[in-house]
Amino acid sequence: MISIIIPVYNVEKYLAKCIDSILNQAFTDWELILIDDGSVDQSGKICDEYACKDNRIKVTHKKNEGVSKARNTGITLAKGEYICFIDSDDWIDVNYLQNFKIQEQQCDFYFSGALYDTYDKVYSYKKYVKKYCKNRNEIRDQFFKQDLLSNGYPWGKLYKTQIIKDNKLRFNENLTINEDHIFVFQYFSYINTLYITNTAGYHYTVFDNSGRKLSSKINSYEELKAASEQFYLIINQLKRLWKISQEEYKRLYNIFVTSKRLSAFRSLILLKEKKYFKEEVDYWNKNTYMGCNRKEKIILFVLRSKYFICKFNLCYILYSLIQQRNKYNYKKQIYRDLNTRSIKL
Incomplete structure (x- = not known):
């Protein structure tokens, strides 16, 4: 089973599309863990409504403490053999989970490409060359050869739950920048096998018609x-x-x-x-x-x-x-x- 973890915070406009894309997956052995991080819009209500429709969906409501704390809460609750992170304003193609081929390729880490959406269109995309790495030397080679080092997003990947929990890997709750990239690098240090797919089924919203993701925030x-x-x-x-x-x-x-x-x-x-x-x-x-x-x-x-x-x-x-x-x-x-x-x- 794959545990899908989604932090949710004030995304009532996008949440239904995200959850529907999971419900429509060709791969059906999953649980969806929605962490409502103190939303003040209708996001929490939407989560509860979906949980009533499908018993694979679990919802946790908590006070607002940031995306890292929300993801860490999801990790604690995860019961699947694998963990998958999705952002609540993104969505996935119908074969996204199936394309990791977890029933064919037993691996510590699965890596896939992504599509970058702008104004509801695919603006650009990233695909990798298909490769199964059976040891750390091969992982290191592909890490540099295919520039995996630049992909520090938690999404677009499958992680082995046991590796995360046994090594007490968590997102740094004191950071609001690069905490995801640091987590991915830390996970790399504990794996012995890696499967890179040549697929791209994750739709990342660069920004929509409101220019929503053009942030001018300056971190400290x-x-x-x-x-x-x-x-x-x-x-x-x-x-x-x-x-x-x-x-x-x-x-x-x-x-x-x-x-x-x-x-x-x-x-x-x-x-x-x-x-x-x-x-x-x-x-x-x-x-x-x-x-x-x-x-x-x-x-x-x-x-x-x-x-x-x-x-x-x-x-x-x-x-x-x-x-x-x-x-x-x-x-x-x-x-x-x-x-x-x-x-x-």
């Missing part, structure tokens, strides 16, 4: 720094387990440790948390990272230079300009490419 310096530190620990654990080369290690370190720390610095500047500024100046003066794009290179040049005064104010101006430009360019690209890049599979 402390939280982003903590995420960087967590990535450092798990990457070093993977290095020991997988015998990762120095080149591969440097790649992971720059993407998940250094870049997250640079994001922390960005938040420090934009949120004007000046009390940490000297600490960051000292950190980057000791760090040899030169930046992966022109924007990062400019920021680091200003930060390390002995010729600039009022570095904090100058960094604030630069990051404010970058933030506005990034948001404008993202919207512009979506609108321009929507029709040409929408596809039917």
Whole structure:
């Protein structure tokens, strides 16, 4: 049996479509665990109505404590051999669960592609090359070869419940960013077999007609720094387990440790948390990272230079300009490419 865990919070507009897509699955041996995380709209009522219709659906109502706590609650309640996470505003194709082929391929971890929906159309998609990895060396090779390292979403995957529970794996409830990616990396460190499908049946809503997912939230310096530190620990654990080369290690370190720390610095500047500024100046003066794009290179040049005064104010101006430009360019690209890049599979 597959335990499907869905955190629910104020998604009355999307929840029925999500649950209906599960009810319509060709694979039927599942339980659905809906964790109502203190919704103040009709989401909790919708959960209860579906639970009355199908005894495979269980509902837990709790106070609002965040998506990590909700997912962890679901893990505790899960009774299936496998766990599957789905976001409440997304949905899945009819063969999504069946395509993992759990009756044919006995594995510790199952990995699939996804479809990215914009304005109710498939805007783009990601598929992988089908591969069964029978040991850690093969897992490591595919991790880099197929860029699995960039896919830190909890959805689009099947996890073995026993591995999660035996190793007390949980989502970090103190983080609201990268907690899912850290969880996925941690899970990788406990597996010996991996099945990568060549299917894409998970529909992730990039944003809808309201522009709902274009968030401008800036996470705190402390939280982003903590995420960087967590990535450092798990990457070093993977290095020991997988015998990762120095080149591969440097790649992971720059993407998940250094870049997250640079994001922390960005938040420090934009949120004007000046009390940490000297600490960051000292950190980057000791760090040899030169930046992966022109924007990062400019920021680091200003930060390390002995010729600039009022570095904090100058960094604030630069990051404010970058933030506005990034948001404008993202919207512009979506609108321009929507029709040409929408596809039917």
